[in-house]
Amino acid sequence: MSELILARLQFGTTTIFHFSFVPMSIGLVFFVALMETLYVVKKQEVYLKMAKFWGHLFLINFAVGVVTGIIQEFQFGMNWSEYSRFVGDVFGAPLAIEALLAFFMESTFIGLWIFGWKKLSPKVHLACIWLVAIGTMLSALWILAANSFMQEPVGFVIQNRRAEMNDFFALLTNPQLLVEYPHVIFGALATGAFFIAGVSAFKIRKNLQVDIFKKSFNIALIIGLISGLGISISGHTQAQHLMETQPMKMAASEGLWEDSEDPAAWSAFAIIEEETQRNTFELNIPYALSFLAYSKFEGNVPGMNTLQAEYEATYGEGNYIPPVNATFWSFRIMVGAGGLMILLSAVGLFLTYRKKLETSKFYLHTMVWLIAFPFVANTAGWVMTEIGRQPWTVFGLMTTSAAVSPNVSTQALLFSLIAFTLVYAILAIVLVYLFLREIRKGVVYSTAEDPQVSIDPFNKGAYR
Amino acid sequence: MELSELWFILVAVLFIGFFFLEGFDFGVGMATRTLARNDIERRMLVNTIGPFWDANEVWLLTAGGAIFAAFPHWYATMFSGYYIPLVIVLLALIGRGVAFEFRGKEKAQQWKNSWDWVIFIGSVLPPFLFGVLFTSILRGMPIDANMNIYAGFTDYVNVYSVIGGITVTLLCYLHGLMFVTLKTVGELRERGRKQGQKIIYAVLASLLLFVGLSYFETDLFTVRAGVTIPLIGLIVFAYSSVIILLAKKRDALSFTMSGLGIMMTVGLLFVALFPRVMISSITSANDLTVYSAASGDYSLKVMTIVAVTLLPFVIGYQIWSYYVFRKRVNGKDMIY
Numbered sequence: 142m143s144e145l146i147l148a149r150l151q152f153g154t155t156t157i158f159h160f161s162f163v164p165m166s167i168g169l170v171f172f173v174a175l176m177e178t179l180y181v182v183k184k185q186e187v188y189l190k191m192a193k194f195w196g197h198l199f200l201i202n203f204a205v206g207v208v209t210g211i212i213q214e215f216q217f218g219m220n221w222s223e224y225s226r227f228v229g230d231v232f233g234a235p236l237a238i239e240a241l242l243a244f245f246m247e248s249t250f251i252g253l254w255i256f257g258w259k260k261l262s263p264k265v266h267l268a269c270i271w272l273v274a275i276g277t278m279l280s281a282l283w284i285l286a287a288n289s290f291m292q293e294p295v296g297f298v299i300q301n302r303r304a305e306m307n308d309f310f311a312l313l314t315n316p317q318l319l320v321e322y323p324h325v326i327f328g329a330l331a332t333g334a335f336f337i338a339g340v341s342a343f344k345i346r347k348n349l350q351v352d353i354f355k356k357s358f359n360i361a362l363i364i365g366l367i368s369g370l371g372i373s374i375s376g377h378t379q380a381q382h383l384m385e386t387q388p389m390k391m392a393a394s395e396g397l398w399e400d401s402e403d404p405a406a407w408s409a410f411a412i413i414e415e416e417t418q419r420n421t422f423e424l425n426i427p428y429a430l431s432f433l434a435y436s437k438f439e440g441n442v443p444g445m446n447t448l449q450a451e452y453e454a455t456y457g458e459g460n461y462i463p464p465v466n467a468t469f470w471s472f473r474i475m476v477g478a479g480g481l482m483i484l485l486s487a488v489g490l491f492l493t494y495r496k497k498l499e500t501s502k503f504y505l506h507t508m509v510w511l512i513a514f515p516f517v518a519n520t521a522g523w524v525m526t527e528i529g530r531q532p533w534t535v536f537g538l539m540t541t542s543a544a545v546s547p548n549v550s551t552q553a554l555l556f557s558l559i560a561f562t563l564v565y566a567i568l569a570i571v572l573v574y575l576f577l578r579e580i581r582k583g584v585v586y587s588t589a590e591d592p593q594v595s596i597d598p599f600n601k602g603a604y605r
Numbered sequence: 606m607e608l609s610e611l612w613f614i615l616v617a618v619l620f621i622g623f624f625f626l627e628g629f630d631f632g633v634g635m636a637t638r639t640l641a642r643n644d645i646e647r648r649m650l651v652n653t654i655g656p657f658w659d660a661n662e663v664w665l666l667t668a669g670g671a672i673f674a675a676f677p678h679w680y681a682t683m684f685s686g687y688y689i690p691l692v693i694v695l696l697a698l699i700g701r702g703v704a705f706e707f708r709g710k711e712k713a714q715q716w717k718n719s720w721d722w723v724i725f726i727g728s729v730l731p732p733f734l735f736g737v738l739f740t741s742i743l744r745g746m747p748i749d750a751n752m753n754i755y756a757g758f759t760d761y762v763n764v765y766s767v768i769g770g771i772t773v774t775l776l777c778y779l780h781g782l783m784f785v786t787l788k789t790v791g792e793l794r795e796r797g798r799k800q801g802q803k804i805i806y807a808v809l810a811s812l813l814l815f816v817g818l819s820y821f822e823t824d825l826f827t828v829r830a831g832v833t834i835p836l837i838g839l840i841v842f843a844y845s846s847v848i849i850l851l852a853k854k855r856d857a858l859s860f861t862m863s864g865l866g867i868m869m870t871v872g873l874l875f876v877a878l879f880p881r882v883m884i885s886s887i888t889s890a891n892d893l894t895v896y897s898a899a900s901g902d903y904s905l906k907v908m909t910i911v912a913v914t915l916l917p918f919v920i921g922y923q924i925w926s927y928y929v930f931r932k933r934v935n936g937k938d939m940i941y
Contacts, residue, residue: 201707204705204707207702208699208702212699214673215684215691218680218685222682222753225673229900230901234904234911237908237911240667241916244663246922248659249660252656253929279774305675305900305901305904306901307903309903402836544683547751547753548753549685568703574705575710
């Protein structure tokens with residue numbers, strides 16, 4: 142196998158693994174902060190219990206997210222040194238700011254939150270968890286500012302044979318960032334929300350601590366529904382932006398070889414033969430692609446062959462068509478999972494409203510399985526974004542094959558790929574094991590069972 | 606002063622901060638095997654660094670990010686050139702990080718023991734490998750005209766770099782023991798001090814050996830001798846004073862001196878390097894310098910404004926967290 146393939150495989154594995162924990166952390170810590178806020182405001186014990194129970198799960202998840210994030214930051218230099226040389230002037234800044242602004246904040250205040258129950262006043266303690274929550278969202282902002290540059294390079298000039306920053310503000314107001322950031326944040330909130338809803342559904346179905354878990358379930362579903370709608374609106378905006386900036390990715394995600402009719406139909410399903418560049422079967426929904434691309438029921442969408450010719454004229458000879466099947470299907474998986482999330486959260490809220498939730502065993506059972514869907518959607522979304530951008534690593538500026546480190550050998554890559562993958566596998570197993578254990582334990586009531594409760598300032602008349 | 610020079614100093618400060626802070630929590634990680642005699646003591650040790658280790662590690666991440674942003678060529682050359690050592694550092698830091706969180710989650714002794722071993726190994730390997738890395742950088746690596754390192758095994762691992770690795774590991778270990786004497790009570794504290802009284806001699810011996818070898822392997826004594834030689838004197842003085850301070854049971858002062866020692870040692874490296882950031886063993890024409898490796902002026906200006914604005918807050922709330930958890934760990938109310 143070539144160095145390029147191994148390096149890409151490792152980047153993909155690491156990023157997908159890392160990004161399983163990141164959205165979950167963002168979503169869970171937001172919920173925990175919300176619960177602790179309700180506790181401090183309403184002074185009801187139940188919210189404290191909820192904050193602590195979900196907080197335990199958050200911490201396990203957060204630990205894995207943090208350590209895999211270290212690889213994320215190192216691997217640009219390790220595996221993509223040519224890329225780092227070429228874009229470091231622009232791309233390095235958001236990463237450095239992410240560390241300085243977000244990582245320090247998260248890591249310091251998470252320490253204060255975990256160890257500070259007894260040492261800080263309730264309000265200061267609450268402020269700590271909010272600072273962690275804000276830190277996670279700031280972290281996402283900066284890393285997405287960096288990623289947006291790869292999708293849509295702005296704020297730079299080419300000089301000294303590299304991209305050099307000439308407008309920092311343009312990086313921050315990159316139109317791509319403005320559509321990508323809300324999409325990712327809503328996705329993260331949904332990931333946390335459906336995890337909480339799923340675990341709660343499991344508990345409700347087993348008739349365990351129903352009062353607490355029904356509360357968790359309902360709050361999570363409200364967050365889930367709002368986020369679900371936010372995801373689809375921001376996603377739709379992103380699709381329209383894609384038409385302007387990366388039409389090739391759009392065409393690939395539609396399996397569209399030739400220019401579409403006007404109005405354009407959307408293929409819900411297609412059998413795509415990439416070798417012969419044709420689709421042997423399509424299941425089309427009329428008007429839908431025009432709406433996706435332009436928010437109106439007219440307008441045609443350029444196909445890959447047209448764009449290929451255009452790109453060859455602009456960038457010189459080469460193959461500018463990304464892997465079509467991967468892009469096409471990841472898009473559909475993402476949209477399908479997202480749609481199901483919106484539908485089922487609406488159903489859940491309806492059932493709660495009709496007071497039928499506890500008896501709807503099938504629905505509760507489904508919600509447990511739905512925990513996986515945001516993870517699938519997040520992964521599919523990134524696969525579409527990153528694979529759909531190929532052959533570019535920075536759109537229009539640098540190809541992926543030119544970005545790889547020339548001096549890292551196949552053996553070294555094989556070693557790291559195998560070692561990291563093994564470690565990820567072990568971490569995943571341990572994490573699931575610990576999750577199941579904590580969930581089975583449920584919310585702890587007696588102080589003897591949980592050492593953390595015995596050092597709780599909230600029980601000692603802090604409000605008298 | 607040019608901005609690229611300022612950023613060289615900032616990167617140095619970040620590494621100095623990293624080794625001062627994470628230095629003691631690496632040391633405490635080592636002490637979980639060498640100092641603690643039972644599970645309760647191990648737990649106490651882990652809890653002395655519980656609230657801090659994560660933020661301490663961010664100093665390394667920020668140093669990495671700062672190199673990327675301010676010196677893209679340095680970042681690219683160093684990180685790709687030290688691929689395997691950095692993979693091992695990453696594996697160690699991953700294991701160590703989750704082990705802190707996971708160790709207390711299960712009562713079974715085997716579970717705890719396994720994670721404690723991960724903490725130990727994860728605390729020994731990074732300082733050792735960083736020692737090897739920085740020593741070999743100072744010695745020079747085969748950097749070609751395209752700024753790429755194509756190195757063989759002995760470029761990374763040789764007597765000099767191994768001594769460098771051992772020295773850094775020992776500095777961290779001593780620093781960790783000093784931290785233990787500050788943060789624990791009773792027998793553990795006493796033992797930490799006693800262990801320190803032995804280790805200090807090993808620290809001094811390996812430091813002197815390292816400095817001696819540097820005379821042959823590097824230009825430490827010829828480049829900027831007016832600064833490096835007095836600095837070496839101060840480092841030796843700081844560690845020698847630890848011998849007396851430990852005998853007098855002046856824990857806070859011995860921690861300070863060991864901290865100053867570690868900071869000056871890292872500082873020494875950067876003083877000797879400047880203005881180079883990577884030294885080529887092929888020809889000095891291939892050296893990377895702060896000028897040839899740096900980002901453009903605009904980028905550096907932006908980064909300077911950001912860093913100057915944010916760093917005071919970061920240092921402020923980190924100090925505050927040390928203030929909040931200023932009490933010694935006494936075996937009660939432990940979280941990890």
